[in-house]
Amino acid sequence: MKTRKMKQIPYSHQCIEADDIQAVIKVLKSDRITQGPNINEFEAALCKYTGAKYSVVVSSGTAALHIACLAAGLKPQDEVITSPITFAASANCVLYCKAMPVFADIQPDTVNIDPQDTQNKLTKRTRAIIPVHFAGHPCDMYELSRIAKSNNLTIIEDAAHALGADYKNSKIGSCRYSDMTIFSFHPVKSITTGEGGVVMTNNKKLYDRLIKFRTHGITKHGFIYGCQGNWYYEMQELGFNYRITDIQAVLGKSQLSKLERFILARRKIAAIYDNVFKGHPGFDLPVERGGIRSAYHIYSIQLKGKFSGKRKEIFDRLRNRGLGVQVHYMPVYMHPYYRQNLGFKAGICPVAESYYSRAISLPLYPSLTNTQVQAIVRVVKEVFNGA
Numbered sequence: 001m002k003t004r005k006m007k008q009i010p011y012s013h014q015c016i017e018a019d020d021i022q023a024v025i026k027v028l029k030s031d032r033i034t035q036g037p038n039i040n041e042f043e044a045a046l047c048k049y050t051g052a053k054y055s056v057v058v059s060s061g062t063a064a065l066h067i068a069c070l071a072a073g074l075k076p077q078d079e080v081i082t083s084p085i086t087f088a089a090s091a092n093c094v095l096y097c098k099a100m101p102v103f104a105d106i107q108p109d110t111v112n113i114d115p116q117d118t119q120n121k122l123t124k125r126t127r128a129i130i131p132v133h134f135a136g137h138p139c140d141m142y143e144l145s146r147i148a149k150s151n152n153l154t155i156i157e158d159a160a161h162a163l164g165a166d167y168k169n170s171k172i173g174s175c176r177y178s179d180m181t182i183f184s185f186h187p188v189k190s191i192t193t194g195e196g197g198v199v200m201t202n203n204k205k206l207y208d209r210l211i212k213f214r215t216h217g218i219t220k221h222g223f224i225y226g227c228q229g230n231w232y233y234e235m236q237e238l239g240f241n242y243r244i245t246d247i248q249a250v251l252g253k254s255q256l257s258k259l260e261r262f263i264l265a266r267r268k269i270a271a272i273y274d275n276v277f278k279g280h281p282g283f284d285l286p287v288e289r290g291g292i293r294s295a296y297h298i299y300s301i302q303l304k305g306k307f308s309g310k311r312k313e314i315f316d317r318l319r320n321r322g323l324g325v326q327v328h329y330m331p332v333y334m335h336p337y338y339r340q341n342l343g344f345k346a347g348i349c350p351v352a353e354s355y356y357s358r359a360i361s362l363p364l365y366p367s368l369t370n371t372q373v374q375a376i377v378r379v380v381k382e383v384f385n386g387a
């Protein structure tokens with residue numbers, strides 16, 4: 001029998017609709033395609049949604065992490081504790097400031113940073129914690145903020161996965177338990193601007209610094225040398241051009257108005273997976289702890305039992321059957337740069353390394369059709385039956 005090649009269902013995909021496109025076209029035809037009114041409007045909408053006082057939209061989630069670390073005042077020799085199970089940017093931003101990331105192990109069920117191991121990794125040099133809300137499930141912010149308070153640490157939440165998530169009756173992004181929170185608007189995330197990101201904060205001093213770092217360290221008020229005329233501006237810090245365009249900001253505004261629908265769609269698909277795979281002998285499912293609403297950025301299963309050692313084989317079979325499965329993530333310190341240039345070694349976070357060896361992310365995004373979800377379920381069942 002001939003096997004027909006199915007188009008791969010990716011693990012994630014943006015959801016761009018006709019009105020998103022219309023909004024972008026309107027800006028393209030306007031006078032201000034960058035540094036225009038849509039920047040402030042997108043920022044205001046993000047504040048309204050999350051409840052945070054200030055927001056600074058930038059060109060990527062990585063840029064957001066970088067200026068957050070700069071605003072926090074990270075210096076060479078400082079240490080910052082983060083999770084190993086994350087995208088490299090969560091730790092690279094620390095290196096940008098010539099400070100050193102330190103990896104605390106994860107909780108096996110949520111795959112989030114373990115507060116107890118965070119406590120264990122504290123030293124005299126620890127200056128900050130960057131918790132990552134893995135897969136959109138918020139970290140134990142209550143415990144982490146308690147550790148931060150008693151050790152005078154800054155918390156920067158890497159919420160690249162978690163726009164739309166709730167933690168104990170507050171929105172992630174409200175900064176109720178942190179100093180700053182970053183989001184990413186990359187196409188795989190909750191909403192997209194193509195590339196884009198934001199830093200949220202309730203702290204006016206941090207906000208003023210973030211605004212400067214976004215635009216070359218330049219300011220048009222609060223002069224150090226005094227105003228010399230209407231043309232005058234000062235460069236007071238070594239900043240960057242991390243601005244986002246109005247073309248992107250208007251897309252962000254339009255996308256944000258659909259966030260709730262997107263999250264509900266993600267949660268509905270996750271609930272289908274939860275239901276059909278509950279008690280499956282081959283793998284454990286993602287959890288959602290009490291008091292949490294996960295944004296379900298990804299749906300990462302963990303192989304177990306006789307399947308534990310077969311991740312590559314199962315991954316390849318799923319790919320060959322048209323599922324664009326992915327692995328989130330190899331522990332950051334296992335990358336060659338971290339091992340060869342910074343001296344990290346395997347074994348420092350055993351729970352994270354065990355998780356990595358057994359993880360596979362199934363496709364999950366709002367525009368997956370019911371037919372596609374049923375096809376994914378069928379393929380997963382068949383692959384595990386045949387393995």
Ligand SMILES: *Cc1c(COP(=O)(O)O)cnc(C)c1O
Nearest residue numbers: 060061062087089160184185186
């Ligand atoms: C996507 C992502 C980032 C970086 O965001 P970009 O917008 O791609 O720069 C940072 N941290 C995590 C956990 C991410 O998933």
